[in-house]
Amino acid sequence: MGICDNRTIIVTGSGSGLGRTYALALAAEGANVVVNDINADAANGVVAEIKAAGGAAVAGIDDITSMAGAANIIKAGVDAFGDVHGVVNNAGIVRDRMFASMSEDEWDLVIKVHMKGHFCIANTLVKHWRAQVKDGKKVDARIINTSSGAGLQGSIGQSNYAAAKGGIASLTLVQAAELGRYGITANALAPAARTGMTEGPFGEIMKKPTDGSFDYYAPENVAPLVVWLCSPLSAKVSGRVFEVEGGKVSVANGWKTGTIADNKARWNPADLTAVIEGLIAKDPAPQKVYGT
Template sequence: MGICDHRTIIVTGSGSGLGRQYALALAAEGANVVVNDIRQEMADAVVAEIAAAGGKAVAACADITSMSGADAIIAAGIEAFGDVHGVVNNAGIVRDRMFASLSEDDWDLVIKVHLKGHFCIASRLVQRWREQSKAGQKVDARIVNTSSGAGLQGSIGQSNYAAAKGGIASLTLVQAAELARYGITANALVPAARTGMTEGPFGAMMKKPEDGSFDHYDPANVAPLVVWLCSPLSAQVSGKVFEVEGGKVSIASGWKTGPVRDKKARWQPAELTDVVAALIAESPPAQKVYGA
């Protein structure tokens, strides 16, 4: 018996890296897994790996950035397993450039894959779950999004990626607030792990230790939290952004209203120099932008 028995979970971008580890871990805990990846051979390999270990999975390689693609992915899960109970929005890309050198295509593609990719499947699933709830069916559904430290603090050379990942964190908060009435939770991950997207800038820092010690950046370290978030055990947890790295788990503390000065009248522009200086002095400093 596993904590995800009889649940069907879609994992986007699960042909390799973090997504593959999520798919394997979910299957090991009893979930039926819909393995989504744009690379058919990679998705098929993960499905075969799950089947060899005694689990159940199906490949669905449609485009996550279109509603027709989302419909096809969800349909694959329903056809194979009868229903879908959650999605782990993991797929992503990077097109790193300094902001002054960023092209329109660099911006559009990253925003499309991350933000629209998070929207399409979740939107279609939420519509399905809402109808189930209105029909009197008990819904216990999950949306697990993927933000990033770049989205929370910013990252030099990744303004497009940081904007998308920051948007995903905010999207998660709104989803959680709006969808609780239907039995749907929404949470986000901020994983720090070794993947294809980290090989360039963080390859040396994240490499596997040669001495056999704990592999801090192994993507498998993130998977247990994903499994738990997809399970019935997490039903009371929503609207959280979890940071996960090695053996560490934390919940990110988001934007809050800080110190206030209220003149109870309109400010004159020149007055604000001292006011802003005082507010900055009283505010806790933000974490540094990555690479700054």
Template sequence: MGICNNRNIIITGAGGGLGRAYAIALAVEGAGVIVNDIRREAAEAVVAEIRAAGGKAIANSDDITSMTGAAAIVKAGIDAFGDVHGVVNNAGIVRDRMFASMSEEEWDLVIKVHLKGHFCIANTLVKHWRDQVKAGAKVDARIINTSSGAGLQGNIGQSNYSAAKGGIASLTLVQAAELGRYGITANALAPAARTSMTEGPFGAMMKKPEDGSFDHYAPENVAPLVVWLCSPLSAHVSGKVFEVEGGKLSIATGWKTGPIRDKKARWNPAELTDVVDTLIAESPKPQKVYGT
């Protein structure tokens, strides 16, 4: 018996890297897996691997960035397994460029795949789960989003990606606050692992060790948390952003109101220098933007 028996989970971008690791780990724990990837052959290869090991999976290559595509993905899962109980929003791309040199197309495409892609499929599923609740069913559903350290701290050369991933972290908080009434939890991941998106800038640092020691950046290290978040065991946890790297696990604390100075009247612009400098000195030092 696995901890995800009788659970059916959609994973986007599951044809390789982190998504593939999640799909295989979920199948091992009994889940029916909808392996979504625009690369149909990659999705089918992962499905074949899961089925060869005795697991349940189907391949899907519909577009996550449109409501039509999202509806087709959800329908495929329901048709194959009877229902869908969660989504792992994992698909993503990068178009790295320094901000001053970034094109409109590079900005729009990254925002579309990451931020809109997260919206379309989650919104489609939420309506499905809400309808079930209204019909008297008990729902125990999961939204698992993918943010990034770049979304939490920022990263030089990735203003588009950082903005999208920061938006996803905030989206997760709102989803958790709004959707708990329907039996839906929403959490996010900020994983550090070896994937096609990290091969360029972090390829040397993240390469697999040749001496057989612990592979710190293996995508499989992130999968146990994803499996747990998809399972009934995590029903009490929502609105969290988990940072995962190797064997390390933490929960990001996020933005919160810092020290306050209240004049009880309107500030004069000229007097704000000392006030702001004092507030900065009294505030916790933020983590540095990556690359600085």
């Protein structure tokens, strides 16, 4: 018996990297997995791995950045397993460039894959779950989004990626606030692990140890939290962003209203210098941007 028995979970971008480890871990805990990847060979390969281990899976190779593609991925899960109970929005790309040198295409593509990809499949699923609720069915559904440390505190050379991931963190808060009435939770991950997207900038730091010691940046270290978030055990947790790396897990402490200076009237612009300096001095300094 596993903690995800009888649940069907879509994992986007699960033909390799973190997504593949999520799919394998979910299947090991009893979930039926829809392995989504636009690389059909990669998706079918993960499906074969899951089935060889005694699990249940089906491939969904449509593009997550269109509503039609999202609908087809969901249909693959419903046709194979009767329903879908959650999605792990994992698919992503990077097009790293210093902000002053970034092209319009580099900006648009990263925003599309991350933000629109998160929107299309979650929006389509939410409509599916809301219809079930209106028909009197009890729903216990999950949206697990993927943010990033770059989205929470910024990252030099990744303004497009950081903006998308910051937007996803905010999206998660809104989803949680709006969708709880339907039995849907929404949470997000900010994982640190060795994947195709981190091999370039962090390859030396994240390389696999050769001495048999704990592989701190192995993507498999992130998977247990994903499995738990997809399970019924997480039903009371929503609207949170979890940072996870190695054996560490924490709940991110995001933007909050800081110390307030109230003039009880309109400010004189020149007077704000001392006021702003005082406010900044009173509140904790933000974490440093990655790369600074």
